[in-house]
Amino acid sequence: MRSLKGVLEGKGEQEALMAAETALSEEAPRNVVIVRETGKGKFQQEVRSGRHHLTADEPVNVGGLDSGPGPYDLLLAALGACTSMTLRLYADQKKLPLNRVEVRLRHDRIYAADCAECETKQGSLDHIERVISLEGDLDAKQRARLMEIADMCPVHKTLTSEVRIHTVEWPGN
Numbered sequence: 001m002r003s004l005k006g007v008l009e010g011k012g013e014q015e016a017l018m019a020a021e022t023a024l025s026e027e028a029p030r031n032v033v034i035v036r037e038t039g040k041g042k043f044q045q046e047v048r049s050g051r052h053h054l055t056a057d058e059p060v061n062v063g064g065l066d067s068g069p070g071p072y073d074l075l076l077a078a079l080g081a082c083t084s085m086t087l088r089l090y091a092d093q094k095k096l097p098l099n100r101v102e103v104r105l106r107h108d109r110i111y112a113a114d115c116a117e118c119e120t121k122q123g124s125l126d127h128i129e130r131v132i133s134l135e136g137d138l139d140a141k142q143r144a145r146l147m148e149i150a151d152m153c154p155v156h157k158t159l160t161s162e163v164r165i166h167t168v169e170w171p172g173n
Contacts, residue, residue, distance in 0.1 A: 041065035047074075076105040076128070082155035083132065090149045098146070099136040105129065128159075 034048045035056070043064040045056040056074060058064030069077065080103040091098035110127045112120040134146055150156070 041067070044068070072107045076107055079103075079128065079130065079153070079155045079159065080105050082153040083130065083150050086153035087132075087134075087146055087149060091146065096142055096146070097137045098134060100133075101135075102133040104131045104133075 030050050038044045038046050043058040047054045055068035057067040060066045083103045084101040087101045106129045108127045109124045
């Protein structure tokens with residue numbers, strides 16, 4: 001393992017903190033996800049988040065081994081899990097008779113011209129369809145409120161807001 005001093009040189013405060021946490025631990029810190037190639041197949045990736053490990057890959061028809069969900073599947077899983085958790089939290093706080101939540105999602109690229117409510121009018125754009133099943137003895141008002149709450153999940157807010165991704169190269173090995 002490299003020295004901590006070498007890891008921190010030339011980094012801003014946030015980058016240095018992330019680098020130090022990552023360098024000093026085999027486990028990724030809770031708010032850091034580490035993704036790296038496994039060397040198996042063309043696309044297979046090891047994904048670490050804290051003590052959790054999973055495999056990401058692409059389907060065989062695009063050159064992968066199909067040994068795990070693909071990147072867009074993981075994105076949809078994040079939105080679906082966050083939606084379900086947000087609805088559960090709200091229902092429990094309000095003591096609503098929500099027995100179970102199921103969220104089904106699909107990602108497609110669509111032509112902007114086919115989307116009347118979209119700001120983008122040329123080219124294509126990403127479209128996520130989310131279908132939520134609410135099981136329980138809920139009245140129409142409770143169901144409508146839960147559907148409003150679904151859009152308040154943090155991942156939904158992130159996906160529908162302006163996102164800035166800052167990319168830097170990890171210092172040489």
